[in-house]
Amino acid sequence: MTETLPDDAAGIARAAALLRAGSLVAFATETVYGLGADATNGEAVAAIFVAKGRPRFNPLICHYPDAEVAFADTVADERARSLAETFWPGPLTLVLPRRESSRISSLASAGLPSLAVRVPGHARARALLTAVGRPVAAPSANRSGRISPTRAVHVLAGLDGRIAAVLDSGPASVGLESTILDLTGEVAVLLRPGGTPVEALEAAIGPVKRREADAAITAPGMMASHYASRLPLRLDAAAPEPDEAWLGFGAAQPEASLMVNLSSSGDLTEAAANLFGALHQLDAEGTARGLTRIAVAPIPHHGLGLAINDRLARAAAPRA
Ligand code: TXA
């Protein structure tokens, strides 16, 4: 049985004690729920891969309560400091050279000379990280290859009985994973579009290189079919077929027997926050009603639309 903890002082203290003892605890960040383990404890980190059924080569993001502790484990140049100043706490992950003095388990960084670090925007997450007093490695709290959880019930649907506890802080506000920026080289490279628009990063540090669509996979987690729903998706659809659920965006919506509108006002921030919840819902109800697919309205490709389209393309990719 997995304990569900309230996110009050007692719940956070219990969650911190479990993490310090090497157990796995899922907790809310502003992006999605993370599955946390003490990043300095190799056995605890290994247990994340077992609980998720995740391939071992995939490195994890380490979470910190503030930039100072994050930069104690990494080498931060001026770009990193400037981005941290502007975007932390918040949905941005920086990949930086790892300091030799860092006590992070090499399993957490998959043996790489770099480390992905992030200071989450969610106040309860930072309270938990402060209480733990150690870096917390946390991938999204879903079974490998499934949709990221934005609520405690999504976490339990995939991981009940496989982890010690989930700290329930209600729905995640951003709803999309963090933007991942690689700063290990001279050119800043966008490894994953996410909750911080790349345009905002470029306004702070200048041009950021986009991954080419068919480039070799840099972040091992960027496998094409990473965010799979059970029902297949049909993207950029004008209207649903009779056997399809409809995932809409914007004011004018076609008729469908089962539908969710990501944002009737066409707001990309609202759509991002609703995306994974809507996919969970259409997937479950659509399957129960015998529908065979989810048709998805076109989503603009700017701002958070870049990340939304990225996740939809992954969810629609052929299954491995
Ligand atoms: O919003 C988020 O980032 C959430 C919350 C829980 O913080 N976490 C999350 O973690 O999305 P995960 O494990 O699902 O995705 C982390 C991604 C993976 O694609 C992984 O390959 C990449 O980060 N990554 C981690 N360390 C890396 C490194 N040193 N170099 C390149 N990519 C790295």
Ligand code: MG
């Ligand atoms: Mg994930």
